[in-house]
Amino acid sequence: MDRGFAEAVVSVPDVERLAAWLDGRSRMAVITGAGVSTGSGIPDYRDGDGNWKRSPPVQYRDFVESAAVRRRYWARSFAGWPMFAAAQPSAAHVALARLERAGLMGELVTQNVDRLHQRAGSRNVIDLHGRLDVVRCLACNDRTPRDTFQERLREANPDWNSSTARIAPDGDADLADVDFDRFVIPACTICGGVLKPDVVFYGESVPRESNVAALTTVESSDGVLVAGSSLMVWSSFRLVRAAAQRGIQVVAVNRGRTRADDLFAFKLDGECGAVLDAALERLAE
Ligand SMILES: [Zn+2]
Numbered sequence: 001m002d003r004g005f006a007e008a009v010v011s012v013p014d015v016e017r018l019a020a021w022l023d024g025r026s027r028m029a030v031i032t033g034a035g036v037s038t039g040s041g042i043p044d045y046r047d048g049d050g051n052w053k054r055s056p057p058v059q060y061r062d063f064v065e066s067a068a069v070r071r072r073y074w075a076r077s078f079a080g081w082p083m084f085a086a087a088q089p090s091a092a093h094v095a096l097a098r099l100e101r102a103g104l105m106g107e108l109v110t111q112n113v114d115r116l117h118q119r120a121g122s123r124n125v126i127d128l129h130g131r132l133d134v135v136r137c138l139a140c141n142d143r144t145p146r147d148t149f150q151e152r153l154r155e156a157n158p159d160w161n162s163s164t165a166r167i168a169p170d171g172d173a174d175l176a177d178v179d180f181d182r183f184v185i186p187a188c189t190i191c192g193g194v195l196k197p198d199v200v201f202y203g204e205s206v207p208r209e210s211n212v213a214a215l216t217t218v219e220s221s222d223g224v225l226v227a228g229s230s231l232m233v234w235s236s237f238r239l240v241r242a243a244a245q246r247g248i249q250v251v252a253v254n255r256g257r258t259r260a261d262d263l264f265a266f267k268l269d270g271e272c273g274a275v276l277d278a279a280l281e282r283l284a285e
Helices: 004-008 012-020 060-065 068-087 091-102 114-118 147-157 208-219 232-245 272-284
Strands: 028-032 105-110 125-127 130-136 141-145 195-200 224-227 251-253 266-268
Touching: 012 028, 012 114, 012 232, 012 251, 012 266, 012 272, 028 091, 028 208, 028 232, 060 068, 068 147, 091 114, 091 272, 105 208, 125 208, 141 147, 208 232, 232 251, 251 272
Parallel strands: 028 105, 028 224, 105 125, 224 251, 251 266
Antiparallel strands: 130 141, 130 195
């Protein structure tokens, strides 16, 4: 798409190297993180060195144990959801869907909860950290669409005005000078239980079936491509480590340092969408 930009960030030989590496693969596993969604207007939590850019996100234990934390979370989520739900796939999402259609890939494992890979046309996606468009009851496990819950939040908080909030990576938003104690959270319509977005919070374990599926995908692959992830989260770092231990080559396209830099065959330090587009063009030649 924007080849000039890609070449300004990574060199032509680098793009050719990636294209050559992609060429002929059929069961490649892809691991993606926040870096593929920044082009969709969903900001990354971490900077180029893997450090927090803003205050760290909600911890699972705090959410479960504290009604005040839940009020704060849902008030911010209520504000951020419309922008999050309206986000469109980025050049990186589109390029990765093209890789799948070209028959190069097995499955894609994403740490993102925004479902933008699916909206870009990727079919074989493992949502390792869940999906933000679904709300789950912690007591009875009932799942409902986030859009439906948004309406319930609106009805329960008719005077709440949060239109000026800034969007955050997990769909919540920064709200200053707000009295969160006034915010009302509707309960599960079936059992009255506590509702939580169906995503893996920090400090929470990835569901076993997702972990097994992701590991199987990586271990049965003929190469692993990491796109837009610093791999700071253990659930994704361990996948790369498992591949390396089996002698499966891992390459990465990411802005800045990652936790697995010493495990890569090579890494391209650049913006995913532009780099992958340039590599796809080279492949098509
Ligand atoms: Zn329930």
